[in-house]
Amino acid sequence: MLAQQLVNGLQLGGAYALVAVGYTLIFGVLNLLHLAHGEVFMVGAYVGLALALAGAPFWAALLGGMAGAAVLGLVIERVAFRPVRDRGSHVTPLMTTIAVSLVLQHAVVKLYGAEPVAFPQVFAVVPVSLGPVTVTSLQLVILGTSLALMALLDLVLRRTWLGRAIRATAENPTVASLLGVNVSLAIVAVFVLASALAGAAGVLLAANFTAVTPFFGVKVGLKALAVMLVGGLGNVPGAMVGGVLVGVVEALSVGYLASSYRDAFAFGVMILILLVRPTGLFGARLAAV
Amino acid sequence: MTALLAVRDLDVRYGQIQALRDVSLDVPGPGIVAIIGANGSGKSTLLRAISGIVPARAGEIDFAGRSLRRLPPHRIARAGVVHVPEGRGILARMTVLENLELGAFARRDRGDLTADLARVYAHFPRLAERRRQLGGSLSGGEQQMLAIGRALMARPRLLMLDEPSLGLAPLLVREIFDVIPRLAADGLAVLLVEQNARMALACAAEGYVLQTGRVVLHGRAADLAANPAVQHAYLGAT
Structure with missing residues (x-):
């Protein structure tokens, strides 16, 4: 029972971590919150849904959701961040991104309606026995995809020139530009990466919950914000660990306590952690990788 | 004669404050050009x-026959001017x-950096010992070595150093000021800003004196060092 809930939690937490890592990357380079990131996640889910409904295989729906979310991220950077970056206060981009999130929710309501849309069963969900634990093939796919994407992100940030440029920009944009880094381009790259990961999480969680609504991104977005705070603002590995932690707490509360209080437990743990460690589990080392 | 870097009649303002007025300066080519002046002189x-x-x-700011003005910083770095x-x-x-x-990010050919790293480590052996440490854990002197070494990785044509001696112990200042003339002797053009006018003029070929945003004196470094007004104002002579 415990092992079973841990597996459920890992799978949920992996998806939360994918969203939270995006938040923290964007916060790392801009010191700004992207409050429409939950809606990027939601739109990614709908793009995947549309493809799955059209008969596309799951991997194609996943890639499509990532691509759609990445394009949306590009547009949001252009429309809601670049015009107000370095000008005005920190509150301005909060408002512009809240506006974007409302526009996206209502656009999806217009297209698909406000009611939940069932996510088609894209492949045969077969139970797999791993010792005392039974997982479904879907759970394995979700967990495996989340882990693979995070490993890939880690590799990009550590080992590629793009990753070095992003980390330099996160630490000191002026110095990065003196080293030859096109800071605006690095910021765009961060939005593309962060949004693609959120889109992937959207498709994965939509398949997991078997339905999506236009407001699907609100709660997950808030939870991912909590995950980012738990992991330490701007700290990418912190967001990965924080995501898994929040997912596991949620799964355990569903398994042992009351499933209707799952969000209360998830946020309760966040509050407890922040009371003890106000800068999160791994401190506020911005963009430490 | 065309200088590697030619600055003509440069004006810079921060809001209402005129920080630079009609500044003209040449860096002819390899060698050190020093800029001295008090705090806040620009x-x-x-x-x-x-x-x-x-x-x-x-x-106007011309570098190797091309205007740098209005280029973004990363393009200027990629042109070979490293600050x-x-x-x-x-x-x-x-x-x-x-x-x-x-x-090396500013370079187009950044494939194999082994030779460049070896060259930097030859100038600053301490960086080789500390290469796995975080930049923030270095002492001030080591950070200055790292900053210069990092600039060399770009294989710049013009290296601009801002106050390399600031806050360093005298021994480290000497170490840094041993390396700078060697770089110039290897064919690098260096534009050196220093409050430590004595050290700067001792290794430079030419010097400029800035005062409240204007060039008030310009000449061979040796002549400036011998100028009584410069001695009085910047070299601590009485």
């Missing part, structure tokens, strides 16, 4: 305007090696 602003971090209101800013600009959360590797 020395750092001049470097920041050349590297594109602050916009110039008027004037080691005041405070050194070390990326504290990245390792020494990662800082050095990032130095």
Whole structure:
């Protein structure tokens, strides 16, 4: 029972971590919150849904959701961040991104309606026995995809020139530009990466919950914000660990306590952690990788 | 004769404050050109305007026959003008090696950095010992070495150093000032901003004296060092 809930939690937490890592990357380079990131996640889910409904295989729906979310991220950077970056206060981009999130929710309501849309069963969900634990093939796919994407992100940030440029920009944009880094381009790259990961999480969680609504991104977005705070603002590995932690707490509360209080437990743990460690589990080392 | 870097009638303002007025300066080619002046005389602003971090209101900045004015900083760095800013600009959360590797970012051919790293380590052996450490854990002197080493990784044509001696113990200042003339002797053009006018003029070929944003004196470094007015104002003579 415990092992079973841990597996459920890992799978949920992996998806939360994918969203939270995006938040923290964007916060790392801009010191700004992207409050429409939950809606990027939601739109990614709908793009995947549309493809799955059209008969596309799951991997194609996943890639499509990532691509759609990445394009949306590009547009949001252009429309809601670049015009107000370095000008005005920190509150301005909060408002512009809240506006974007409302526009996206209502656009999806217009297209698909406000009611939940069932996510088609894209492949045969077969139970797999791993010792005392039974997982479904879907759970394995979700967990495996989340882990693979995070490993890939880690590799990009550590080992590629793009990753070095992003980390330099996160630490000191002026110095990065003196080293030859096109800071605006690095910021765009961060939005593309962060949004693609959120889109992937959207498709994965939509398949997991078997339905999506236009407001699907609100709660997950808030939870991912909590995950980012738990992991330490701007700290990418912190967001990965924080995501898994929040997912596991949620799964355990569903398994042992009351499933209707799952969000209360998830946020309760966040509050407890922040009371003890106000800068999160791994401190506020911005963009430490 | 065309200079490698030619600055003409440069004006820079911060809001209402005129930071530079009609500044003209040449870096002819390999060798050291020193800029001395008191705090707030506009020395750092001049470097920041050349590297594109602050916009110039008027004037021209030509480098190797091409105008740098209005280019963004990363394009200027890629053109071969590398600026080691005041405070050194070390990326504290990245390792020494990662800082050095990032130095090569401005280059088009950044495939194999082994030879470049070896050259930097030859100048600053201490960086080789510390290459796995985080930049933020280095002492001030080591950070200055890292900043210069990182700039060399870009294989610059013009190296601009802002106050490399600032806050360093005398022994480390000497170490840094041993390396700078060697770089110039190897064919690098160096534009050196220093409050330590004595050290700067001792290793430079030419010097400029800035006062409240204007060039008030310009000449051979040896002549400036012998000038009674310069001695009185900047070299601590009585």
